[in-house]
Amino acid sequence: MSDEQSQGDTDGDVVTVAHGSGSGRTRDFLDERVVPRFDGDGDLPVGLSALDDGAVHNIGDQSVVVTTDSHVVSPLSFPGGDIGRLAVAGTVNDLAVMGATEPLSLTCSLVVEAGTPVDLLDAILDSMERTCEAAGCAITTGDTKVMGSGEVDGVVINTTGVGLVPTGEHVPDAGLSPGDKLVLSGPVGDHGITLLAEREGFDIEGDLESDVAPVNDIVAAALDAGQVTAMKDPTRGGFATAVNEMVRKAEVGATLDEPAIPVRDPVASTGELLGIDPLDVANEGKVLFGVASEDADSVLDAIREVPGGEEAALVGEVTDENRGRVVLDTGFGQRYLSEPEGEQLPRIC
Amino acid sequence: MTTDAGDLKFRDPETAQEIAADIEAQMERIGESIEIMHVCGSHEQVIAKFGLRSMLPDDLSVTMGPGCPVCVTNMPEVDEAVALAEAGKTVVTYGDMFKVPGSARSLADAKADGASVEVIYSASEAVELAEDNPEEDVVFFATGFETTAAPTAAVLQADPPENFYVLSAHKYVPPAMEVVAEMPDTDVDAFLAAGHAATITGYGLFEDFVEEYDLPVVVGGFEPLDVLYGVRRILAFIEAGEGGLDNAYPRCVSREGNTAAMGAIEDVFTRTSGEWRGIADIPDANFELNETYADHSARKQFDIEGVEGDADPLTEECICGDIMAGTASPEGCALFGEECTPQNPVGACMVSDEGTCKIWHEYGGKPDL
Amino acid sequence: MCLGVPGEITEIDGSEAIADFWGVERRVRIDVVGDSVEVGDYILNHAGFAIRKIPEREVEETMAIYESLFGDDPDEALDEIGADDDADIDIGRGRPQTTAPGGDAGEQDDD
Numbered sequence: 152m153s154d155e156q157s158q159g160d161t162d163g164d165v166v167t168v169a170h171g172s173g174s175g176r177t178r179d180f181l182d183e184r185v186v187p188r189f190d191g192d193g194d195l196p197v198g199l200s201a202l203d204d205g206a207v208h209n210i211g212d213q214s215v216v217v218t219t220d221s222h223v224v225s226p227l228s229f230p231g232g233d234i235g236r237l238a239v240a241g242t243v244n245d246l247a248v249m250g251a252t253e254p255l256s257l258t259c260s261l262v263v264e265a266g267t268p269v270d271l272l273d274a275i276l277d278s279m280e281r282t283c284e285a286a287g288c289a290i291t292t293g294d295t296k297v298m299g300s301g302e303v304d305g306v307v308i309n310t311t312g313v314g315l316v317p318t319g320e321h322v323p324d325a326g327l328s329p330g331d332k333l334v335l336s337g338p339v340g341d342h343g344i345t346l347l348a349e350r351e352g353f354d355i356e357g358d359l360e361s362d363v364a365p366v367n368d369i370v371a372a373a374l375d376a377g378q379v380t381a382m383k384d385p386t387r388g389g390f391a392t393a394v395n396e397m398v399r400k401a402e403v404g405a406t407l408d409e410p411a412i413p414v415r416d417p418v419a420s421t422g423e424l425l426g427i428d429p430l431d432v433a434n435e436g437k438v439l440f441g442v443a444s445e446d447a448d449s450v451l452d453a454i455r456e457v458p459g460g461e462e463a464a465l466v467g468e469v470t471d472e473n474r475g476r477v478v479l480d481t482g483f484g485q486r487y488l489s490e491p492e493g494e495q496l497p498r499i500c
Numbered sequence: 501m502t503t504d505a506g507d508l509k510f511r512d513p514e515t516a517q518e519i520a521a522d523i524e525a526q527m528e529r530i531g532e533s534i535e536i537m538h539v540c541g542s543h544e545q546v547i548a549k550f551g552l553r554s555m556l557p558d559d560l561s562v563t564m565g566p567g568c569p570v571c572v573t574n575m576p577e578v579d580e581a582v583a584l585a586e587a588g589k590t591v592v593t594y595g596d597m598f599k600v601p602g603s604a605r606s607l608a609d610a611k612a613d614g615a616s617v618e619v620i621y622s623a624s625e626a627v628e629l630a631e632d633n634p635e636e637d638v639v640f641f642a643t644g645f646e647t648t649a650a651p652t653a654a655v656l657q658a659d660p661p662e663n664f665y666v667l668s669a670h671k672y673v674p675p676a677m678e679v680v681a682e683m684p685d686t687d688v689d690a691f692l693a694a695g696h697a698a699t700i701t702g703y704g705l706f707e708d709f710v711e712e713y714d715l716p717v718v719v720g721g722f723e724p725l726d727v728l729y730g731v732r733r734i735l736a737f738i739e740a741g742e743g744g745l746d747n748a749y750p751r752c753v754s755r756e757g758n759t760a761a762m763g764a765i766e767d768v769f770t771r772t773s774g775e776w777r778g779i780a781d782i783p784d785a786n787f788e789l790n791e792t793y794a795d796h797s798a799r800k801q802f803d804i805e806g807v808e809g810d811a812d813p814l815t816e817e818c819i820c821g822d823i824m825a826g827t828a829s830p831e832g833c834a835l836f837g838e839e840c841t842p843q844n845p846v847g848a849c850m851v852s853d854e855g856t857c858k859i860w861h862e863y864g865g866k867p868d869l
Numbered sequence: 870m871c872l873g874v875p876g877e878i879t880e881i882d883g884s885e886a887i888a889d890f891w892g893v894e895r896r897v898r899i900d901v902v903g904d905s906v907e908v909g910d911y912i913l914n915h916a917g918f919a920i921r922k923i924p925e926r927e928v929e930e931t932m933a934i935y936e937s938l939f940g941d942d943p944d945e946a947l948d949e950i951g952a953d954d955d956a957d958i959d960i961g962r963g964r965p966q967t968t969a970p971g972g973d974a975g976e977q978d979d980d
């Protein structure tokens with residue numbers, strides 16, 4: 152990145168919400184301030200500088216995948232889930248998209264604001280328990296801290312996950328090659344749009360639900376059915392950010408067929424109302440796969456067999472042209488699909 | 501639910517291809533380059549989002565004029581809002597304005613420093629926030645053209661609580677079109693006028709403009725087919741070699757407009773002269789609260805102190821003004837995509853979701869595909 | 870400049886109403902709509918305010934005009950502004966319909 156870009160990190164000398172948006176500003180922050188400080192690559196097949204969903208260590212004939220995520224969400228409970236479900240699914244999914252579909256161990260570190268009702272905490276922990284059952288994993292260690300009132304907003308949950316794959320069989324997010332097909336496991340935008348609709352004052356009522364769910368079964372089915380070359384779960388920054396990151400890291404291009412990208416009607420409608428593109432907002436239970444061309448149909452069929460994968464779709468193709476860029480065929484004409492910058496806000500214009 | 505019959509049918513790609521083919525035939529008959537200016541960020545949004553430019557012939561350019569209220573909001577106006585937030589008021593505004601930098605800082609910066617700044621969807625929520633927090637001064641930083649000025653006027657007429665104040669940066673479009681039409685280096689052959697502003701003002705408003713400048717002016721809607729059809733109507737005027745006015749958005753625009761909304765605007769606001777960022781000092785194009793509503797005017801009720809800090813030296817090189825006047829495109833700017841990106845915007849055109857530079861950066865103007 | 874979204878009024882309470890926007894609902898103020906509004910009417914929403922009642926006839930007529938352009942001599946088509954109310958109207962969608970459980974999206978308005 153150029154010098155000019157580095158200005159962005161320091162202007163105002165404070166961290167802003169944009170630094171945590173998951174897009175360019177976050178990447179710059181990590182590249183400039185975090186990655187260079189640690190020798191995080193060593194002889195790892197996937198280390199810190201890859202900025203992938205997790206790290207991969209080779210130990211004997213196994214690869215150990217490690218990932219960590221701190222979960223914050225407002226409100227703590229929302230249609231379709233809560234912070235507990237998010238905290239388990241988020242980490243299970245980060246392991247899964249590295250290829251580790253059977254989590255070995257999950258940690259849970261709770262930071263709770265004094266004054267939080269015990270009933271609320273119980274509900275969150277119940278939700279974590281149910282999500283662990285669904286994902287076939289267990290919490291094996293953890294930590295609890297209580298902060299003073301106002302020192303933390305409600306509840307923050309960090310989970311770390313460890314999983315195993317046979318050596319060399321992990322799937323990086325940088326593995327796309329020209330000719331690969333892009334397969335999406337289901338409709339996008341549900342989580343981000345649902346939370347926006349819930350925000351005080353926006354008050355949009357409809358059949359909106361977060362998609363937060365473990366996707367390890369879907370990933371396992373895909374890996375069994377064919378050659379998956381790259382995977383990513385399109386969380387913060389949405390589908391648009393995920394697909395751009397994948398093509399940038401692999402130094403390839405991609406062409407997407409916009410009408411083929413599934414978006415549920417209430418999500419599309421809320422997006423129209425607020426002026427926000429569902430492709431730009433978070434998902435918490437979806438996977439974008441790069442698949443070897445000849446295996447695309449079998450992988451797609453396999454995903455559709457798994458609950459939660461029924462609406463999987465073939466959405467595009469990796470190209471040699473337009474390296475580092477994603478071209479969207481809108482059905483009318485063509486344009487680039489770029490990454491959203493920062494927090495998505497409703498617009499009047 | 502039966503509403504999909506509403507506008508989704510105006511997104512039929514096949515019909516769009518048919519209209520685009522007609523446009524191509526028109527351009528062949530016209531046989532020279534044509535520049536159409538639209539004056540609406542939402543037109544730019546639909547053109548870019550659906551990739552419509554790639555459907556148009558190369559010698560037909562559709563450029564964006566001063567149609568983004570966020571972009572033309574002058575830096576001192578943003579500075580006022582930031583100063584009020586830093587002075588302890590609760591400042592609420594539309595999402596569009598949140599990240600726009602003033603001479604030194606944006607409302608987003610102020611919020612990061614602990615100021616109370618909220619993004620709202622509707623003017624009515626700004627009032628509700630004041631009602632729910634009677635001990636706070638709630639200042640609504642109100643931006644937008646006549647379409648958005650009407651809701652601001654409506655909430656002021658509905659007897660809002662005493663702690664509700666408006667910092668108006670509302671603007672009125674028609675005088676700006678005249679300024680652009682008179683710019684010596686403007687090469688605009690026709691205007692695609694903004695449908696939703698015309699919903700309020702009525703298209704009759706453009707009759708004098710057409711008479712004076714003898715240019716085609718077509719009021720256009722905001723679905724892909726509406727835009728293409730509007731372009732097609734404009735080219736029909738050009739082919740016939742005449743100026744003229746047409747309403748290509750009759751489902752939302754009438755000749756007289758929304759008289760109730762215009763009445764509310766006239767009751768609440770007075771038009772004053774003022775600077776449109778990067779364009780010019782435009783007469784009668786700023787809406788300021790009139791005396792009747794002085795109790796709710798943030799400018800009248802608060803002593804707004806200046807904001808300290810130096811302007812970004814790069815703003816000297818920024819060509820936002822030329823871009824909004826339609827005399828330059830983002831690709832003609834040395835800063836575009838280099839020093840000036842959506843992450844680190846220099847000019848307002850890169851900040852706003854409907855700024856030409858942001859949209860070109862996001863979608864690619866006319867990708868060479 | 871102004872994001873306007875059409876919706877159908879489903880409830881009215883004084884100067885406030887609820888409107889349905891392709892399957893999701895939000896309240897809208899109807900004090901500057903400039904027309905009498907009833908349940909079942911379509912309005913154009915801008916930032917939580919109805920700014921225009923949309924006559925359904927106009928929606929149909931506009932679409933008929935666009936469709937009448939098909940394959941016609943363009944100059945002739947331009948004269949068809951008053952066109953054909955009975956034209957067959959298709960709903961074109963930007964995206965495939967992945968109907969939500971229990972949703973009835975995509976159902977055509979048959980008035």
